[in-house]
Amino acid sequence: MIFHRLPASLAQFDVLLAHNSQDKPQVRAIANELKQRGLKLWLDEEQILRPGSSFQQEILQAIPLVKTAAIFIGVKRLGRWQVLELESLVQECVENNIHIIPVLLPDVSMIPENLRFLRRYRFVSFLQQVSDVEALNLLEWGITGRRPERKLEPNQVIQTNVIKTDDLSSDKAVDYTRLRNLLIAGEWKEADAETLAVMLKAFGREAEAYLDYRSINNFPCTDLRTIDQLWVKYSNGRFGFSVQKRIWESVGGNPYAILYETFEHFGDRVGWRVEKDWIDNEGVNFSTSAPEGHLPYSILEVHFQMEICFFSRAKTCKV
Structure with a gap:
């Protein structure tokens, strides 16, 4: 018919x-x-x-x-x-x-x-x-087909008036202004992509388009903390590397005992694994309805040993 x-x-x-x-x-x-x-x-x-x-x-x-x-x-x-x-x-x-x-x-x-x-x-x-x-x-x-104008909540209006107090420090002369503005606007998908972009820039790997073990193990702590603090602040504590690290540790994550089962539990908690299947880019939930720790995603999607390496670096940097 x-x-x-x-x-x-x-x-x-x-x-x-x-x-x-x-x-x-x-x-x-x-x-x-x-x-x-x-x-x-x-x-x-x-x-x-x-x-x-x-x-x-x-x-x-x-x-x-x-x-x-x-x-x-x-x-x-x-x-x-x-x-x-x-x-x-x-x-x-x-x-x-x-x-x-x-x-x-x-x-x-x-x-x-x-x-x-x-x-x-x-x-x-x-x-x-x-x-x-x-x-x-x-x-x-x-x-x-028309994106509705996003109305700021009162606390967000206050934030836009004090964003000059945000610490955008970088040991690699990376400008985090665009990342901050995307997070303020709640543009989570664009902010996720920008997070990968600034981290690649911080380690000079724009051409490779991904971070390897060496770059993660030596990623500048100042920049890692700057990125994390922006995500945590403008998601009201739902997203960020420190949130992911806390969840990773809560399910038994240990850089000295690499167990894939532990990573599966982590994936279940942050919504990267649903009904025993790992999501792909199409399955990412770019909204505040996503589980805690769901974002950022693009940096950590490569391989579970890479994530463990990243969480180890986050702990070293006191993120």
């Missing part, structure tokens, strides 16, 4: 909210937030009014009327037949050039194996609560 899609300018709804009925309360809460932002939603309980209507048929018929489909995944997951119906819905969306956004509800950290056909799309995660403003901003951006 292929429908004739209306031009985006004529579509009646910004987004269709597809979900398991057992997740209705959480989806309804997110829907209310999106309505307050001026978005027009297709939600089954509001659009399917006639008794005896087929939910699946009504949803398929709504496809030509929407610009985007948000597919919600909750802890109840989906039954076998629901998975087949959802796969059919996704196929219809693809054929009608409709933007697809998987949305992970609280306590769901990764798209499950039986929905792996959704893993090609970047997801939005409400890992902790449905009122997560960062996740709502990302979802609005995905629906509209």
